[in-house]
Amino acid sequence: MQSVEKAMTVLSAFHHADGPLTLTQVAERAGIDRSAAQRMIHTLRVLGYIRRDSDGNGFLPGIRLLDHTLDYLRLDPLVRLATPVLQELRTAVRERVDLSLFDNARVIYAIRLQTKRQTLNATLVGHSVPSFCTSGGWAMLSRLSPDRARAIVEASDRRPFTPHTITDVDEIMARIAQTRADGYALAISQILSGEIAAGFPIMDANGDPVAAIHIAGSLAEWTPADFVQRVVPPGQQAARAISRF
Amino acid sequence: MQSVEKAMTVLSAFHHADGPLTLTQVAERAGIDRSAAQRMIHTLRVLGYIRRDSDGNGFLPGIRLLDHTLDYLRLDPLVRLATPVLQELRTAVRERVDLSLFDNARVIYAIRLQTKRQTLNATLVGHSVPSFCTSGGWAMLSRLSPDRARAIVEASDRRPFTPHTITDVDEIMARIAQTRADGYALAISQILSGEIAAGFPIMDANGDPVAAIHIAGSLAEWTPADFVQRVVPPGQQAARAISRF
Known part of the structure; x- marks a missing residue:
C-alpha cells in the first residue's frame, strides 16, 4: 500500500468511531501495523489532519479537514447554485430542507437548512443515509435505468x-x-418514525441524477396529502431551477 | 517532500481557487512539477478526494472529503455538546447563531444555524474569518494573555x-x-456593513479559549443597545453551558 493511500486509510479509521481512537485502534481499523500507524499519525498531526484528544488518551480528526470541506462546498457548481434556491425554498415551506449528493448506495448531505426540531446527526454536513429507503435516494434512483437502480x-x-x-x-x-411516474418521492417513517419526506431529483447536463432536494416534516403536523399539496410544487420548482446547472 | 505531505499540498491547492483547477494550476499552486502533480491527482482521484469537473477542463475536491468533515464534527466533544445548546439559543434569539473554533489568526465556523438573510459563504461549514475583527475572535483573544493576543x-x-x-x-x-471587561464582544460593521454581532468565548478544562459563539443581526432591525439587551444574556448562558466541556 503506498503511503498516500495509507494516510487516507488512517484518516478513514474515524468513519465508524464513536469517540477518540487510541493508536492501537487506529492501526486495527486501518489494517496496518502499530509502528506504521504511529508514523502516519505523526505526519498527519504535524499537518493538522489529526489531533490529540484533550484528555490525551486518543486521537481525533484535525481542524485542517474543515478547510477542505469549505473547498468542496464553495467550489462545487451544484452547491453554489443550489444554496440561494434552497434558502428560498426553506422560507417558503418552513420545514427542514436538505441537498444531498448521489453516491450510489448512499446520499450525502451537502447543505442543511434546519428547523428547530433536530437531532445532532441530522444537522451535520457530510452525514449520509442509504439511497434504498430515503426520499432523495428514491428520487435519484428513479432517474437511473431500472436495471442500474x-x-x-x-x-x-x-x-x-x-x-x-x-x-x-x-x-x-x-x-x-x-x-x-410522479416526478417526486414520498417517504414515510423510513429513516425516522413519524417523519414524512419528499425528494426531488436534480440532473446534470447529461440528464444523470447527481443530487436531490429533501423536504422533511412531521406526521404530527401534516397529513401526507396536505404535505404533498404544500411542499411538492415549490420542491419541484426548486429542483428544476438547479437541474442541468 | 514526502508523499503524504505532497498529497495534502495538492488538496490544499484548492484553498484559494475560485473554480476548477487545471493540472498546471494544481502543480503551480502546490509548488511541485507537472508530472508529480499528475501522479498525485491520479492517486487522489482513485481514492475519491479529487474529481474531474463536469466540463472536463479541470479538477475539483472530491466527495470523500465530506466523510471526514462528518468525522470531525460528530467526534469533536465540543461540537457534540454545543449543537443542542446552539439550537436552543437560535430558537430563543431568532438570529443567526454560529460556533467557531479558534485557530489563532482566524476563527473557523463549525456549526451554522441560519436565518433567511444569508449570503452563500455565510452558510458554509469550514468558512473562516479573521480573529482581529470579528466578535468571536475578540471574545477568544480576550481570554489569552494580552501579549499573546x-x-x-x-x-x-x-x-x-x-x-x-x-x-x-x-x-x-x-x-x-x-x-x-464585559465578558462578551460587540462587533459592528466589521466584516459586513450593517451587521451587528455579539461573541462569547468558550474555554476548555484548562481555561484556554477554544471556541466562540457568534450571534449576528442587522442594524436595520436592531439598535446596538436593544441587541445587547436581547442577545447577551442567552448568549452568555449558552457559552457557560458549553465551557469546560
Whole structure:
C-alpha cells in the first residue's frame, strides 16, 4: 500500500468511531501495523489532519479537514447554485430542507437548512443515509435505468431503521417506479418514525441524477396529502431551477 | 517532500481557487512539477478526494472529503455538546447563531444555524474569518494573555472588510480589553456593513479559549443597545453551558 493511500486509510479509521481512537485502534481499523500507524499519525498531526484528544488518551480528526470541506462546498457548481434556491425554498415551506449528493448506495448531505426540531446527526454536513429507503435516494434512483437502480438496491445493506422501513427489493423498486411516474418521492417513517419526506431529483447536463432536494416534516403536523399539496410544487420548482446547472 | 505531505499540498491547492483547477494550476499552486502533480491527482482521484469537473477542463475536491468533515464534527466533544445548546439559543434569539473554533489568526465556523438573510459563504461549514475583527475572535483573544493576543493581532493580515473595520493594533487591543471587561464582544460593521454581532468565548478544562459563539443581526432591525439587551444574556448562558466541556 503506498503511503498516500495509507494516510487516507488512517484518516478513514474515524468513519465508524464513536469517540477518540487510541493508536492501537487506529492501526486495527486501518489494517496496518502499530509502528506504521504511529508514523502516519505523526505526519498527519504535524499537518493538522489529526489531533490529540484533550484528555490525551486518543486521537481525533484535525481542524485542517474543515478547510477542505469549505473547498468542496464553495467550489462545487451544484452547491453554489443550489444554496440561494434552497434558502428560498426553506422560507417558503418552513420545514427542514436538505441537498444531498448521489453516491450510489448512499446520499450525502451537502447543505442543511434546519428547523428547530433536530437531532445532532441530522444537522451535520457530510452525514449520509442509504439511497434504498430515503426520499432523495428514491428520487435519484428513479432517474437511473431500472436495471442500474435494482443493482444498487440489491447491493445495499437493507437493514431497517424503523418498523416501517421497506427492505424488500421488489417493494422498493415499486416505490421507485411510483417516484418515476410522479416526478417526486414520498417517504414515510423510513429513516425516522413519524417523519414524512419528499425528494426531488436534480440532473446534470447529461440528464444523470447527481443530487436531490429533501423536504422533511412531521406526521404530527401534516397529513401526507396536505404535505404533498404544500411542499411538492415549490420542491419541484426548486429542483428544476438547479437541474442541468 | 514526502508523499503524504505532497498529497495534502495538492488538496490544499484548492484553498484559494475560485473554480476548477487545471493540472498546471494544481502543480503551480502546490509548488511541485507537472508530472508529480499528475501522479498525485491520479492517486487522489482513485481514492475519491479529487474529481474531474463536469466540463472536463479541470479538477475539483472530491466527495470523500465530506466523510471526514462528518468525522470531525460528530467526534469533536465540543461540537457534540454545543449543537443542542446552539439550537436552543437560535430558537430563543431568532438570529443567526454560529460556533467557531479558534485557530489563532482566524476563527473557523463549525456549526451554522441560519436565518433567511444569508449570503452563500455565510452558510458554509469550514468558512473562516479573521480573529482581529470579528466578535468571536475578540471574545477568544480576550481570554489569552494580552501579549499573546497582541502578537496574533500584529501578525494578522489586517486589510479592512468594510470602511468601519478597525485595523489599528492599539484600537483592536482596546476592543479586546473592553471585551475582557464585559465578558462578551460587540462587533459592528466589521466584516459586513450593517451587521451587528455579539461573541462569547468558550474555554476548555484548562481555561484556554477554544471556541466562540457568534450571534449576528442587522442594524436595520436592531439598535446596538436593544441587541445587547436581547442577545447577551442567552448568549452568555449558552457559552457557560458549553465551557469546560
